[in-house]
Each structure stands twice: as C-alpha cells, then as structure tokens.
Amino acid sequence: MAAVLLVLWIGIPLAYTFLAALADVQSYYEQLLPARYTLENIGMFLQLGALEAALRSLAVAVLTIIISFALGLPAGYALGRWAFRGREAFRLAIFSARIFPVMIMAVPMASLFISIGLYDTLIGVAFIHAALALPFVVLITSSIFASVPKELEEAGMVFGLTRWQVFARITAPLAAPGLTAAAMFTFVISWNEAFAATILASRERTLPALTVATTVAGVGGAAPDPYKFASAALLSLPAFLIMAYMRKYLTVMWGSQR
Amino acid sequence: MPLVAIVTSKRFLEVLGNTLLLVAVVVPLQFVLALAATLLFAESFRGKEIALYFFVLPLAVSDVAAALLWYTMLSPRGFLNKLLLELGVVSQPIQFFGYAFRHMEFLAIVLCEAWRATAIVFVNIYAGYQMIDRELIEASEVFGLSFAQRLRHIILPLLKPSIESALLIRTLFALQTFAPVLILAGLDIPVLATETFYVYAQLFDAPKASAWALLIGILTFIVSSVYVYILRTPEVR
Numbered sequence: 001m002a003a004v005l006l007v008l009w010i011g012i013p014l015a016y017t018f019l020a021a022l023a024d025v026q027s028y029y030e031q032l033l034p035a036r037y038t039l040e041n042i043g044m045f046l047q048l049g050a051l052e053a054a055l056r057s058l059a060v061a062v063l064t065i066i067i068s069f070a071l072g073l074p075a076g077y078a079l080g081r082w083a084f085r086g087r088e089a090f091r092l093a094i095f096s097a098r099i100f101p102v103m104i105m106a107v108p109m110a111s112l113f114i115s116i117g118l119y120d121t122l123i124g125v126a127f128i129h130a131a132l133a134l135p136f137v138v139l140i141t142s143s144i145f146a147s148v149p150k151e152l153e154e155a156g157m158v159f160g161l162t163r164w165q166v167f168a169r170i171t172a173p174l175a176a177p178g179l180t181a182a183a184m185f186t187f188v189i190s191w192n193e194a195f196a197a198t199i200l201a202s203r204e205r206t207l208p209a210l211t212v213a214t215t216v217a218g219v220g221g222a223a224p225d226p227y228k229f230a231s232a233a234l235l236s237l238p239a240f241l242i243m244a245y246m247r248k249y250l251t252v253m254w255g256s257q258r
Numbered sequence: 259m260p261l262v263a264i265v266t267s268k269r270f271l272e273v274l275g276n277t278l279l280l281v282a283v284v285v286p287l288q289f290v291l292a293l294a295a296t297l298l299f300a301e302s303f304r305g306k307e308i309a310l311y312f313f314v315l316p317l318a319v320s321d322v323a324a325a326l327l328w329y330t331m332l333s334p335r336g337f338l339n340k341l342l343l344e345l346g347v348v349s350q351p352i353q354f355f356g357y358a359f360r361h362m363e364f365l366a367i368v369l370c371e372a373w374r375a376t377a378i379v380f381v382n383i384y385a386g387y388q389m390i391d392r393e394l395i396e397a398s399e400v401f402g403l404s405f406a407q408r409l410r411h412i413i414l415p416l417l418k419p420s421i422e423s424a425l426l427i428r429t430l431f432a433l434q435t436f437a438p439v440l441i442l443a444g445l446d447i448p449v450l451a452t453e454t455f456y457v458y459a460q461l462f463d464a465p466k467a468s469a470w471a472l473l474i475g476i477l478t479f480i481v482s483s484v485y486v487y488i489l490r491t492p493e494v495r
Contacts, residue, residue, distance in 0.1 A: 002298050003309040010312040013327040013373065014319075016337045020330055032340040099430045101478055103454050103471035111464055192320030194437045195451065199458060208322040208437070215326065216440050225333070232326035239318035246318070247311055251385040 014236065021229040028225075045230035053210040054234060056122055057191055060206055063126035064190040065183050068133040073179075076141030077167075081150070091139075098135035105131060106196040113200060120201045128200060129190040137186060144178035145171065181249035184242045191238060207235060260469035269448065274473075277449040280364075280439075281432040284371045288428060289421070291372060292379035296387050296417075297409075317377045324374040325441035329355075332366050355442070363443040370438045375431070379424045386420025387413075426485045433477050450474045 021041055023034035078084070079091060105128060110119065118124035148171050156166040172179075194208035205213065211231045215223045223231075264270055299310060316324065331337050332354040339351040354362040390413070398412045414421075436451035445456060450473055458467035 002294075003303060003305060006295065006298070007309050007312045010315055010373070012337070013331050014315075017327045017330045029335050032337070032344050096482075099427070099478060099482065101430075101434050101471065101474045103434060103436075103451055104475045107454065107458055107464060107468045107471050110458070188318045192318075192322070194320070194322050195455065198455065208320055211322050211326070212437060212440060216444055225335075228326050228329060232323045232330065235323035236319045236327070239315060239320075243311065243315050243318045247314060250314060250317075250381050251388060 017229055017232045017236075021226070021233040025226050041226035041230045042233070045227055045234070048214075048227070049205075049210060050207065050231065050234065053205055053207040056204060057206040057208070060122050060126045060129060060197070061187045061190040063123060064129040064133055065186045067126060067130035068137045068186055069183065071130070072134050072137030073141055075138045077145050077171075079138065080142035080145030091142075094135045094138050098139070102128070102132055102193070102196050106199045109196075110199050120204050122204055125197050125200050125204075125206065126190070128196040129193055132193065132196075133186045133189045136189065137182060140182045140185065141175075141179065144175050144182065147178070148174045178249060181246045184246050187238070188242060192235075207231070211235065260463075260465040261472060264466060264469045264473070269453070273448045273450060273453045273470075276447050277433060277435075277477075280367065280371075280435060280449060281429060283368055284375075284432050284435075285425065285429050287368070287372055288376045288379045289425060291376045292383050292424070293421075295376070295380050296383045297413075299384060300387060314377045314381060316374045317381070319374065321374060321435075321437040322441065324370050325438040328366055328370040328373065328438075329442060332369075357446045360443070360446050363446055366442045367435075367438050367447070370442060371432070371435065374438070375428065378431075379428050382424035382427070383417060383420050386417045390416045422485065422489055426482060429481055429485075430478050433474055433481070450477075 019034065020028055022037045022039070023041075024036035024038050025041070027034040027036040075094075079087065079094075109124075109128060113119040113121075113124050118127070152170050152174070153166050156170045157163075161169065192208060193206075194212050197206040197209040198212050201209065215228050215231065295313060299306065299313075319327075329336070332352075333339070334351040334353065334355075339348075342348045343351065352362070353359045354366050356363075394412060394416070395408070398408045403411070434451050435449060436455065439447060439449050440452045440455065445452065448456070450470060454467050454470040454474070457463050457470055461467075
C-alpha cells in the first residue's frame with residue numbers, strides 16, 4: 001500500500017541512521033542489522049566538540065527566537081489585524097525577503113562582522129538567522145493573530161481594558177499555542193542552518209557548521225563513518241519532538257500564506 | 259571586476275550547468291511526488307495521521323542531517339548495499355561516492371533532496387487541496403468523470419495557485435542547495451552555493467565569493483519574475 005511505502009521511504013533512512021549511530025562499528029560493517037550496540041560512537045562524537053557545538057546551536061536558536069519575535073511579532077499583529085494602506089505591498093515585500101538567498105547576506109556580513117567585532121560570536125550568527133526567520137515569523141504570526149476573533153478584543157476594550165491589556169490578557173493567551181508553533185519553526189530554521197554559520201564563525205561553530213567542516217572530504221575533514229552517523233542522529237533528534245507539536249499548525253503556517 | 263572574472267572563467271558554465279540541472283531534475287520530481295501524496299492523503303485510511311507525521315517530518319530535519327542519512331543509506335557498507343548483497347542482487351557494492359562516480363553522486367543528491375524537500379511542496383499543495391469545495395469533487399464523481407478527467411479538469415485547475423507558489427519557493431531554494439551537495443559530492447559537482455562557500459572559505463577570496471553569491475541573487479530575481487509573469491496573466495483576463 002502506498003502509505004506504507006511512504007512511511008518506509010521516510011522512516012528507513014532515519015531509523016537506520018539511529019541504529020548505525022548506536023551500533024558497534026565492526027558489527028555495523030559486517031551485518032545488515034548489527035547485533036552489538038554501544039554508546040561509544042555518540043560519546044566520541046560529543047567529546048570531539050559536538051557537545052559544545054550543540055550548546056552553541058541551542059544558544060543561537062534561542063537568541064534567534066528572541067530577536068525575530070521582538071521585531072516580527074508587532075508586524076505580524078498589524079498585518080493580521082488591521083487593513084491599512086499598502087498592506088498588500090507590505091505583505092509582498094515580506095514575502096520577497098523570505099526568498100532572499102542567505103549566501104548574499106552571509107558573505108558580505110562576514111567582512112562587516114570582522115570589522116565591527118561580531119565575527120565568531122554567537123550573537124552575530126543569531127542576527128543572520130533572525131534575518132532569515134523574520135519573514136516567516138511575520139507571515140506566520142499574522143495568520144495566527146488573524147484567527148483570533150476581533151470581537152473578543154473589542155469586548156475587552158468595551159469593558160475598559162487598554163490596548164496593551166487586551167493584547168496581554170486576551171489576544172496573547174488565545175494565540176499562544178500557534179505562537180509556540182511559530183517559535184518552534186524559528187528554532188528549526190536556526191538549528192538547521194549551515195551556510196551562514198560556517199561562513200560567520202570559525203571557532204564558535206554551531207552543530208551543522210561543525211558537521212560540515214568535519215565530514216566533507218575535500219574541505220579539510222573526512223570523518224569516519226560512526227562520527228557521521230552520530231552527527232546525523234543528534235542533528236535530527238529535535239525534529240521528532242517539534243513535528244509532533246507543529247503538525248497541527250502546518251496548514252496555518254504554510255498553507256494560507258503566500 | 260569579480261563578477262566579470264567568474265562569468266568568463268572556465269568554471270562558470272560547469273557550476274551554472276550543475277545548478278540548473280539539479281533544479282530541473284529535483285523540482286519536477288518533487289512536484290509529482292507531492293501531488294501523488296496529496297491525492298493519497300485526500301482519501302481517509304487507517305493510520306493516515308501516522309503516515310502524515312512521517313511524510314512531513316523532513317520539514318524539521320536539517321539538510322546536513324538529511325545528507326548524512328543518505329550517506330548512511332548509500333555508502334559501500336550502507337543499508338542499500340548490504341541489503342542488495344544479502345539478497346544476492348549484486349556481488350559487489352554499488353559505488354555512489356568518489357570523483358569517478360560523479361553521476362552516482364548526483365543521483366544520491368537527487369534522492370536526498372526528494373526525501374528532504376518534497377514535504378514543503380506537499381504541505382503547500384495539500385493545504386490548497388483542503389480549501390477546494392468538496393461538492394465540486396463530488397459533483398464530478400456524480401457526472402461520471404474518470405480519475406484522469408477529474409484530475410485534469412477539476413483538481414489541477416483549482417490547485418493552480420498553491421502549485422505555483424509551492425513551485426516558486428522550491429525552485430528558489432533549489433538554486434541555493436548547499437549542504438547535501440557538499441556532503442554527498444564534496445567539490446566533485448560544484449553548484450553556485452558550494453562554489454561560493456569554497457571560494458570564500460578555502461580560497462579566502464571574498465570579492466569572488468560575493469560575485470558567486472550575487473549570481474544566485476540574479477537567478478532568484480529572474481526565476482521569480484518569470485513566475486510572477488505566469489501568475490499575472492490569468493488574472494488580467
């Protein structure tokens with residue numbers, strides 16, 4: 001059945017990589033389904049700088065969420081709530097920012113960051129990730145805010161709440177689950193981003209940047225197989241949890257927005 | 259001027275050609291898979307929620323990880339080769355990696371991209387499908403349209419806006435394919451993004467790297483202009 005094939009198509013590479021990451025190397029090479037398992041591969045990978053890199057990735061992702069939400073949430077609210085002159089042009093401008101290639105940003109930014117002292121800093125990488133995530137945050141939060149009934153806000157104001165109180169007590173709590181999904185998506189953008197993170201830092205490497213630097217033959221590193229399995233497993237781990245929550249919001253987040 | 263220097267360099271046509279070839283193979287493949295998945299998920303069946311979860315899972319998986327997953331699948335001692343050896347289908351592992359096997363490396367990149375980024379096309383089209391009026395599809399069934407007729411005259415025209423925006427987004431991101439190419443093919447199959455990276459990080463030539471990046475920007479502009487032009491026409495009518 002088609003659905004079963006589909007699950008296998010997505011599932012086998014993931015499952016087999018986790019298996020390989022936990023398998024004894026000798027056993028992995030000899031058998032299709034390895035018989036012996038060990039935590040050695042993961043341990044070695046973490047000791048070779050992956051733990052620090054993962055923590056850096058985490059810090060960059062949190063900073064990215066903070067920056068892009070601080071800038072994007074008000075814009076998303078305005079776009080989702082009010083009709084104003086130039087709204088469609090604004091939406092289109094945001095959409096174009098979304099397709100702006102990261103390569104064009106990252107290379108000149110590296111030169112700029114060196115001169116202003118942001119090169120090789122986590123906040124520097126977070127700035128670029130926030131620039132990437134910002135259009136998504138604006139578009140996604142606008143459709144989430146648009147789904148909160150305006151009547152509830154108006155009722156709040158009739159009962160004497162200020163705009164800020166309306167937002168804090170009515171809109172924000174109702175939008176919270178959707179906003180959580182948007183924050184998770186921002187996390188994914190940052191956690192997965194490899195190009196800018198590689199270009200903008202040489203010592204303060206995030207997990208994808210470390211993986212690129214150490215696994216690519218021809219640019220300095222050709223890591224052994226177990227190292228590759230361990231990095232693939234660690235990198236894709238958040239996806240399982242995040243998708244379990246985000247799945248409900250897929251159509252809100254990708255569907256209605258153009 | 260760096261831009262002139264790279265455009266007249268020997269590598270230019272090779273890099274541009276590889277990039278466009280990758281887009282030309284990957285995007286139509288993803289479109290067909292995504293459309294098929296949309297039609298599959300249009301029906302209700304047992305385990306649909308689980309199948310849907312798996313199918314959209316790659317949306318959150320990093321491209322670096324996806325490339326390594328496919329390395330695990332296709333390497334000489336990887337899943338596919340061990341399976342085929344065990345079943346006796348082949349007597350020697352199929353080689354996917356190394357400069358001598360560049361065509362197989364290309365295939366590996368295509369597999370990885372089909373695995374990883376079909377979901378984004380699917381989510382757009384599937385969301386469009388859910389907005390289609392159910393009665394139109396039911397009516398077409400009542401009037402006895404065959405599946406092919408229904409697809410061609412009812413479903414595809416109604417899905418057109420979603421398909422167009424999905425393809426635009428995917429084409430533009432396919433022009434920027436980076437980690438899967440670098441991890442699965444190293445520098446054997448240079449594309450615009452890996453060339454930008456290589457020139458910047460290995461040759462330390464920031465002006466030339468910027469010029470390569472700018473080419474991605476120019477292509478992005480051209481492709482989106484073409485799409486916008488195609489999108490405009492029917493609305494004018």
